[in-house]
Amino acid sequence: MGVRKTSAVAAVAVAALGLAACSTGDATSGDAQTSAASGAYTPKEGGAGGKVGVFTWWAAGSEKKGLDALEKLFAKDYPNDEFVNLAVAGGAGTNAKAKLASDLQNNQPPSSFQGHAGAELTDYISKGQIEPVNDVIEALGGSDVFPQDLLDRLTVKGNIYSVPSNIHRANVVWANPTVLKKAGVNGTPADMSAWIADIKKVKASGVKTPLSVGGTWTQVQLLETVLLSDLGAEGYSGLFDGSTAWDSDEVKQAANDFKTLLSYANTASDGDDWPAATDMVIDGSAAYNVMGDWAVAEFADKGAEDGTGFTYFPVPGTDGVFDFLADSFTLPKGTDNPDGAKDWLMLVGSAEGQKAFNLAKGSIPARTDIGPEDFPKYQQSAMSAFQDNTIVSSIAHGAAVNQAWLTDISSAVSKFYSQRDVDGLVSDLATAAQNNQG
Amino acid sequence: MGAGRATGPPPPPARATGPNRSIDFRTDSMTRRARNWLPGLLLVSPSILLVGVFVYWLITKNVLTSLQRSTDFVTDRVINPGGYRNYTQLLASSQYQHALFNLLVLTVVFLAGTMAMGLLWSVLLERGVRGEGVFRSVYLFPMAVSFVAAGVVWRWLLSPAQGEGQAVGLNQLFIKLHLPGLQNGWWSADSRFSMAAMALPAIWQLSGYVMALFLAGFRGISQDQREAARIDGASEWQIYRHVLFPQLSPIALSALIIIGHQSMKMFDLIYSIAGPNSYKAEVPATLMWTQLFSKSDAQAAAVNATILLILVAVVVVPYLVYTNKVEERSR
Numbered sequence A: 001m002g003v004r005k006t007s008a009v010a011a012v013a014v015a016a017l018g019l020a021a022c023s024t025g026d027a028t029s030g031d032a033q034t035s036a037a038s039g040a041y042t043p044k045e046g047g048a049g050g051k052v053g054v055f056t057w058w059a060a061g062s063e064k065k066g067l068d069a070l071e072k073l074f075a076k077d078y079p080n081d082e083f084v085n086l087a088v089a090g091g092a093g094t095n096a097k098a099k100l101a102s103d104l105q106n107n108q109p110p111s112s113f114q115g116h117a118g119a120e121l122t123d124y125i126s127k128g129q130i131e132p133v134n135d136v137i138e139a140l141g142g143s144d145v146f147p148q149d150l151l152d153r154l155t156v157k158g159n160i161y162s163v164p165s166n167i168h169r170a171n172v173v174w175a176n177p178t179v180l181k182k183a184g185v186n187g188t189p190a191d192m193s194a195w196i197a198d199i200k201k202v203k204a205s206g207v208k209t210p211l212s213v214g215g216t217w218t219q220v221q222l223l224e225t226v227l228l229s230d231l232g233a234e235g236y237s238g239l240f241d242g243s244t245a246w247d248s249d250e251v252k253q254a255a256n257d258f259k260t261l262l263s264y265a266n267t268a269s270d271g272d273d274w275p276a277a278t279d280m281v282i283d284g285s286a287a288y289n290v291m292g293d294w295a296v297a298e299f300a301d302k303g304a305e306d307g308t309g310f311t312y313f314p315v316p317g318t319d320g321v322f323d324f325l326a327d328s329f330t331l332p333k334g335t336d337n338p339d340g341a342k343d344w345l346m347l348v349g350s351a352e353g354q355k356a357f358n359l360a361k362g363s364i365p366a367r368t369d370i371g372p373e374d375f376p377k378y379q380q381s382a383m384s385a386f387q388d389n390t391i392v393s394s395i396a397h398g399a400a401v402n403q404a405w406l407t408d409i410s411s412a413v414s415k416f417y418s419q420r421d422v423d424g425l426v427s428d429l430a431t432a433a434q435n436n437q438g
Numbered sequence B: 001m002g003a004g005r006a007t008g009p010p011p012p013p014a015r016a017t018g019p020n021r022s023i024d025f026r027t028d029s030m031t032r033r034a035r036n037w038l039p040g041l042l043l044v045s046p047s048i049l050l051v052g053v054f055v056y057w058l059i060t061k062n063v064l065t066s067l068q069r070s071t072d073f074v075t076d077r078v079i080n081p082g083g084y085r086n087y088t089q090l091l092a093s094s095q096y097q098h099a100l101f102n103l104l105v106l107t108v109v110f111l112a113g114t115m116a117m118g119l120l121w122s123v124l125l126e127r128g129v130r131g132e133g134v135f136r137s138v139y140l141f142p143m144a145v146s147f148v149a150a151g152v153v154w155r156w157l158l159s160p161a162q163g164e165g166q167a168v169g170l171n172q173l174f175i176k177l178h179l180p181g182l183q184n185g186w187w188s189a190d191s192r193f194s195m196a197a198m199a200l201p202a203i204w205q206l207s208g209y210v211m212a213l214f215l216a217g218f219r220g221i222s223q224d225q226r227e228a229a230r231i232d233g234a235s236e237w238q239i240y241r242h243v244l245f246p247q248l249s250p251i252a253l254s255a256l257i258i259i260g261h262q263s264m265k266m267f268d269l270i271y272s273i274a275g276p277n278s279y280k281a282e283v284p285a286t287l288m289w290t291q292l293f294s295k296s297d298a299q300a301a302a303v304n305a306t307i308l309l310i311l312v313a314v315v316v317v318p319y320l321v322y323t324n325k326v327e328e329r330s331r
Helices: A002-026 A061-077 A091-105 A119-126 A134-140 A148-154 A177-183 A192-204 A216-241 A249-263 A274-282 A295-301 A338-349 A351-361 A377-388 A403-419 A422-436 B002-006 B019-066 B084-092 B094-126 B132-144 B147-157 B169-176 B195-219 B223-231 B236-265 B268-274 B284-294 B298-330
Strands: A050-055 A081-085 A112-116 A162-169 A172-175 A288-290 A311-314 A321-332 A390-393 B078-080
Touching: A050 A091, A050 A338, A061 A081, A061 A295, A061 A338, A061 A351, A081 A338, A091 B284, A112 A119, A112 A338, A119 A321, A119 A403, A134 A162, A134 A338, A148 A162, A148 A321, A148 A390, A162 A338, A162 A351, A162 A377, A172 A177, A172 A274, A172 A295, A177 A192, A192 A216, A192 A249, A216 A249, A216 A288, A216 A321, A216 A390, A216 A403, A249 A403, A249 A422, A274 A288, A274 A295, A321 A338, A321 A377, A338 A351, A403 A422, A403 B284, B019 B298, B078 B298, B084 B094, B084 B298, B094 B132, B094 B195, B094 B236, B094 B284, B132 B195, B147 B169, B147 B195, B147 B268, B195 B236, B195 B268, B223 B236, B236 B284, B236 B298, B268 B284, B284 B298
Parallel strands: A050 A081, A050 A112, A321 A390
Antiparallel strands: A112 A321, A162 A321, A172 A288, A172 A311
16 A cells, blocks of 8 residues: 555656646647547637646556657647646556545546556446546547447447547567577468467477466466467457357367467466566567567567567467557546546547657557558558457457456466366356356 | 553542531542543543544444445346355355465464574574674564565565576575575465465564564563572473473464464565465455455455454454453453
């Protein structure tokens, strides 16, 4: 408790310093361009005024750079508003979510908070903690600028509850080309069994751990991509609406493949984070790592070059499918400054905001009207894939299932990781679905 | 306890009071009685009020929450059926039983470890080694480190990664010592008793405290008794076994209770070592976090909290009753 509180206080203090620096620079730039907004919601010229507290878990790395870019833009476009950074660090958002839960419980909501778009938001919706933002989406251009697929996933009982800021892809294999070459692996494997054959080759060439994994959530993500590969996009999506049974033979097959993959992986501890696993690919102690495309920032940070230092391909068997997750921003019920919050949402959803944010964070814009030419090579490929591919929702990142269900799945995977019992995993997953699917 | 003493029998009335002033005497005695207990009550009432609201009212609230019925907003599925069935539902779940078993393993190893280490160190220091103050501080220092900070270090020390180039922490140490056979998965190992490894950092942290308790106990025993025993021809071992240790048993009991209830409530160390939602390291306290914050299931969390409270009470209340009796006897 104490640590979370102090880090929050520290974050606020740092943000306040940053703000002081920003506002002196931007106070005069009153001729801010307003975003091309028309329709349902019209923000006041220069912003509604007052403090706008934005709650995220973007406290370090490329995420923080993205948030900083947005903050700068916000100061320029809405000079009347005062941005307050309420970021809480650590635990891939788990610490932040706990802090947020208590803030919401105590009716002390921030002006806007970050949430994974999709099923995860139903937790807040069901408690009546966030309000629909249909008017903001409308003002931003609605389905003209956001993919309908995405909007459908944000819609609960006819209302849209958040503005998506960025898209990530979860079904990507990152590989070390030098290690692959040494092992005599050429070309991209077409399906799971071809990939496992390649992994065996790598192992035979002397790499002890051809595949690298991190803590529990990275294993959940690996499992979800294996499910996607073995079930196909339709079968995978059916897992969440009840049309695919969790104890079907395909799921059992996927669980078996998952077990095989893990037998070629390093030993991780449940609490480990993802960068250590990605670093194993960079330094060559592993050939493959399945990670979301935020990993590209880690490769760039460590100086690995696209093509020579690392390569990437969709998880074998999932080519043509985009396993998506998105961050989005909400409008909490009862917040002090709803108009200021809507200014923030308008900025997050604007073409200008999405471009600045995603260039810095390494993700791709949720809007489809932003040209790919300014983005680096990987993001360009992801942007075109997002437009052409079948879109499915990620389990590990709250797009496909709500938090309660995800928690049960994580427990099952954590248990499997220590026991390696395929039947146990399948029955735990089936129980989790039964307990959460209604 | 101060309040209890204040309400005891008033001092006998002064002898000078004559029979013709009996009415006055009564009122006089009442005010005097009030004078006896009223200031005491006024003094303790703020703390009674605060404890009443922030401890007992919240416990009541927690118990009430644990009995509520709850349903899913989207699907209307019943999550908690309400009433006592909330308790049977949680107690029957294999996840909770697993967490309770983990807690048992942790508590037993933690208790045995701290008591053994604490007693050993206190006996060594009690014999008057040179630089006792230094050793005492060295052993006590880990207690000054917060569980969270220690947990970050111990997560690394207890990393399950094995083999040359992969292993870190203790496993790496074993490789460097040319004892690779000793490498193991620690708390992540595939064993029902892997929680025993989680007790290592806890033992490291609290053995010094137990040592200090025992050391105080040893110092409280007069030197005369040892000398008398020596004159009677007792060996050093016999002095410890028959003279000193029996007198330490009240201290041992306090140490057991203090360590035991800390073990049951332990959350921060486990959370910072194993992260949220680790199956291997799940105990009721970490499960409660998951229930409340990840699953937004306040009812199940309240049930869990109530059971934990009862478990701790089962240990602590008999101890409090016992010490009360002992104190009364010695008064």
